[in-house]
Amino acid sequence: MDTDDPRPQPPARPSMMGALFAVPDVRGRWPAAIRAGLAFAIPAAVLYLLGFDRDCLLAALGGFAALYGEKRPYRVRWRAVSTAGAVLVATTVGYGALGAWAGPSATPTENLVVITALVAGAAVTAFCLNALRLGPPGPFFFVLTAAIASVVTRHGVDLTPLVTAAAAGAVASLVVSMAPALWRPHGPETAATAAAIRAVEDYLDDNRSAGPAHRHGVALSTLHAWSVLHDAAATNSALAQQLWESMHRWHGARQPLDLAPPLPRPSVVHRLRIAARRFSHAEVTTVRVAAAAFAAGAISIATGLSRPDWAILGAVLVLQLGPDRIRGMVRGAHRLIGTVAGLGVFVALHLLDLGVPTLIVVIAALNLLIELTIVGNYAVAVTFITPLAMLMGDPAADITIPVRDRFLETLLGVVCAIAAMWLVLGRAHRRTWRYADDAVVDGFDDVLDGAAAGPVGSPRPMTLRRDLQWSLLEAEMAATDAAGNEPGWARRRWAAHVALCHVGHEALTWCWRADPHRPLDPAIAGMLSERRRLLTDHTPPDGP
Numbered sequence: 001m002d003t004d005d006p007r008p009q010p011p012a013r014p015s016m017m018g019a020l021f022a023v024p025d026v027r028g029r030w031p032a033a034i035r036a037g038l039a040f041a042i043p044a045a046v047l048y049l050l051g052f053d054r055d056c057l058l059a060a061l062g063g064f065a066a067l068y069g070e071k072r073p074y075r076v077r078w079r080a081v082s083t084a085g086a087v088l089v090a091t092t093v094g095y096g097a098l099g100a101w102a103g104p105s106a107t108p109t110e111n112l113v114v115i116t117a118l119v120a121g122a123a124v125t126a127f128c129l130n131a132l133r134l135g136p137p138g139p140f141f142f143v144l145t146a147a148i149a150s151v152v153t154r155h156g157v158d159l160t161p162l163v164t165a166a167a168a169g170a171v172a173s174l175v176v177s178m179a180p181a182l183w184r185p186h187g188p189e190t191a192a193t194a195a196a197i198r199a200v201e202d203y204l205d206d207n208r209s210a211g212p213a214h215r216h217g218v219a220l221s222t223l224h225a226w227s228v229l230h231d232a233a234a235t236n237s238a239l240a241q242q243l244w245e246s247m248h249r250w251h252g253a254r255q256p257l258d259l260a261p262p263l264p265r266p267s268v269v270h271r272l273r274i275a276a277r278r279f280s281h282a283e284v285t286t287v288r289v290a291a292a293a294f295a296a297g298a299i300s301i302a303t304g305l306s307r308p309d310w311a312i313l314g315a316v317l318v319l320q321l322g323p324d325r326i327r328g329m330v331r332g333a334h335r336l337i338g339t340v341a342g343l344g345v346f347v348a349l350h351l352l353d354l355g356v357p358t359l360i361v362v363i364a365a366l367n368l369l370i371e372l373t374i375v376g377n378y379a380v381a382v383t384f385i386t387p388l389a390m391l392m393g394d395p396a397a398d399i400t401i402p403v404r405d406r407f408l409e410t411l412l413g414v415v416c417a418i419a420a421m422w423l424v425l426g427r428a429h430r431r432t433w434r435y436a437d438d439a440v441v442d443g444f445d446d447v448l449d450g451a452a453a454g455p456v457g458s459p460r461p462m463t464l465r466r467d468l469q470w471s472l473l474e475a476e477m478a479a480t481d482a483a484g485n486e487p488g489w490a491r492r493r494w495a496a497h498v499a500l501c502h503v504g505h506e507a508l509t510w511c512w513r514a515d516p517h518r519p520l521d522p523a524i525a526g527m528l529s530e531r532r533r534l535l536t537d538h539t540p541p542d543g544p
Contacts, residue, residue, distance in 0.1 A: 008498040010483035010490045011213060013326050026372045031180065032070045033371040039066035039176045041364035043168035045357075054356055055161040057392050060363060061148060062088050062169025064141040066177050067371065068134075073188045073232035074181040081177045085170030091121065091142060092149045092166040096159050099150035106154070108301055114150055115297030115308050121146050122316050123290040130282035130322060131275030132268060136375050138320040140313075144385075147309035148392055186239075189225075189232040193239045196225035197246045204249060215505065216476040219469060222247060227264035235261040251512040260457055260516060263466040270467075274439075274474075279431040281478065285322030292319055292420035296413040305412075306405045313389075314339075314413020317382070319420065324429075324484030328421045331378055332414040338382025339410045343403050346387035350399050363388055429482040430489070436471070436478040437497060440504050443468035444532055447507050448525050457516025465511055472504050496535065503531050 026033075040063035047056035065085035069077045098117055102110045125139035145166075153159060180187060199221040203214055225243055229235050236259065244259050266274075275282035292315040300308035318332045349362065366388040374381040390406065447468050450461040479497050483490040507528050514520050 008495050010487065010494045011480060013484055013487060022377045025376050029372050029375075032067075033368045035070075035176045035179075036063070036066050036371040037364040037368035039063040039173040040169060040367050041360055042176070043165070043172040044360045044363070047165055047168055048356055048360065052161055052165065054359075055157060055165055056356065057359060057363060058148075058152065058157070058162055058165035059169035059172070060367065060388065060392060061092050061145045061162075062166040062171070063173055063367065064088060064145060065170050066173035067137050067141060069173075069177040071188055071192070071228075073228055073234075074178060074185060075233060076231045077188075078174060078178055081174050082170075085173055087142065088145050089163065089166050089170055091146050093159070093163055094149075095121070095146040096149040096153045096157075096162050099153035100159060102150075102154060104154050111301050111308065112298070115294070115301065115312060118143065118146055118150065118309060118312050119290055119293045119297065122293050122312065123286050126289045126316070126320055127275065127282050127286040128272070129320075130285050131272050131280075133265075133271065136321070140317055140320055143313060143316050144389060147313055148389065151307070151309060152392070186232070186234070189228050189234050189237075189239060192221075192225040192228040193243050196221040196243055200246045200250045213476075213480075215501075216473065218250065219505075220473055222250075223262075223265060223466075223469060223473070226262050229261065230264035235259075248512065251509045253509070253513040263462055266467065266470055274470075277435065279425075279428050279435055281322055281432060281474070281481075284425050284428045284432060285319065288322075288417075288420040288424045289316060289319045291424045292413070292416040295420075296409075296416040299412060299416070300409055305409055306401060307409055310406055310409035311413040311416070314410040315417040315420075316413075317378075318414055318417035322481075324481045325421050326484050329418055332418050334378035335382055335410060335414050338379040339386050339407060341379070341383040342386025343390075343406060345383065346390045347399065347403060349387060349391065359391060363391060427486075429478070429485045433475070433478040433482045433490075433493070433497075436475040437500055439471040440468070440475050440500055441532065443471040444504050444507055444528075447511065448520070448529060451511055451514070451520035452522065452525055454519060455517050456511050456514045456520055461511070465508055468504060469508060472501055475501060499535050500532075503528065503535060506531075 040060045043059040043063065044056045047059060062085055065081050065088055068084035069081035072080050095117065098114055102114050106114070122139065122143045125142045129139050149162060149166075152162060196218075199218045203218050206214065222243070226235075229237070229240050229243070234240060240261055241259055244261065247262075248254070265271075274280065277283070293312045296311035296315045297308040300311040305311070314335055317335055318328055323331060354362065366384045369384040370381050370388070373384070386406070390402065443464070446464045447461070450464040454461060475497070479490070479494070483494070510524050510528065511520065514524075
């Protein structure tokens with residue numbers, strides 16, 4: 001690459017060594033981690049006292065719901081945790097019944113039915129969570145719940161205690177997740193607003209850095225903050241006023257007297273509709289998850305390995321959030337390293353022959369450690385996920401075969417996942433990026449048309465501005481993924497992409513600067529339209 005090229009360049013590929021040995025940053029994650037541990041420990045202890053014995057450990061299946069409510073205002077957190085809990089319990093019912101139907105001596109055909117159902121569940125959750133942009137922990141814990149439920153009922157656990165334990169975990173998750181509202185009722189919106197204001201101030205301190213990644217970070221954090229404030233019904237609060245003033249400084253706009261908060265993230269239906277387009281990030285991720293998971297499960301059955309669900313989980317964990325190839329290979333390496341370390345932890349725990357009360361404490365600690373580390377370093381998190389999953393399974397006296405198969409099936413899943421990143425829709429990142437940039441162009445035109453037809457601050461122009469911002473975020477993500485997958489090809493398109501996003505953000509800036517009670521100045525709209533026309537007339541073709 002010519003280092004003297006004055007044109008904007010795509011970001012460098014991440015360092016594999018740096019990503020492999022990243023140290024998890026646990027600052028600020030302790031409260032959520034403690035809640036994750038308690039969401040399991042409380043119902044498990046109660047169930048044990050009621051006579052459930054080892055089945056009480058299955059409360060962890062519903063306890064995973066607590067992971068999906070973090071950072072949400074309490075006004076809506078209960079709904080997110082309840083929804084996750086309901087899905088986890090329904091998953092337990094469905095896959096538990098499927099496992100009971102297959103039984104311990106299932107035929108290859110029956111095993112194929114089970115893995116097909118697991119793959120279907122993985123595909124649906126991968127699509128929905130990627131389409132909604134919910135981020136970590138992603139679909140993995142739903143797939144893990146399905147896998148464990150389908151296995152334990154094969155080995156003698158009745159469906160009733162299984163579902164009871166999962167439901168108890170889901171209820172405990174709701175209670176534990178909502179408890180902080182008693183002493184810090186505005187904590188999530190305060191944290192989100194502070195983070196957004198800090199991002200804006202950092203951007204301004206860097207003299208309005210033109211770096212797309214920096215601008216993207218500001219746009220993402222401010223959209224998140226406004227969405228949280230809307231969720232908390234706090235758009236007329238002092239926090240909202242602070243964020244409002246900060247955004248006006250970001251856009252270099254005069255400060256209006258009246259607070260008119262931007263709209264929150266697009267609706268669930270709108271995000272799902274966007275994701276349903278061909279070659280969207282969510283669609284490509286889902287196809288790869290389904291292909292890799294099915295291949296891993298089928299190969300596991302064909303080779304006589306004992307737990308095809310482990311192979312499926314290995315593939316899902318690598319692909320679930322649709323990383324680029326470099327990050328995907330790092331995640332695969334993390335999966336293998338973490339599995340080996342986790343198996344060592346499991347063997348040590350097995351040799352100690354712990355009683356159920358002690359196992360409750362151990363699994364609660366594992367839940368806590370997973371939540372602490374899952375964002376910072378997957379290898380560390382998988383070190384704790386592996387013994388957690390195995391402790392909830394069938395406790396065999398001889399663990400040689402389960403430990404061996406856990407490693408082999410994980411290796412199989414990782415290999416299938418990495419192969420899928422290269423072979424399944426291998427150049428999809430090109431179309432994903434192109435379509436994302438096209439959506440920016442369409443959103444740009446809609447904003448100018450809406451701002452010319454009525455007051456800039458009226459409902460329809462505000463909706464169009466929000467949708468353009470969402471399209472800009474999608475385009476930045478698609479471009480970054482493409483740069484990681486195919487740097488040489490991305491380099492040829494990068495300058496045009498940066499210029500297009502700059503014009504898109506400029507249109508939003510002029511809308512912020514305009515009088516919200518009047519249409520956008522025709523001269524400004526004409527200037528923006530001409531810039532967009534010149535850019536799109538010179539967009540480079542995809543090329544080979």
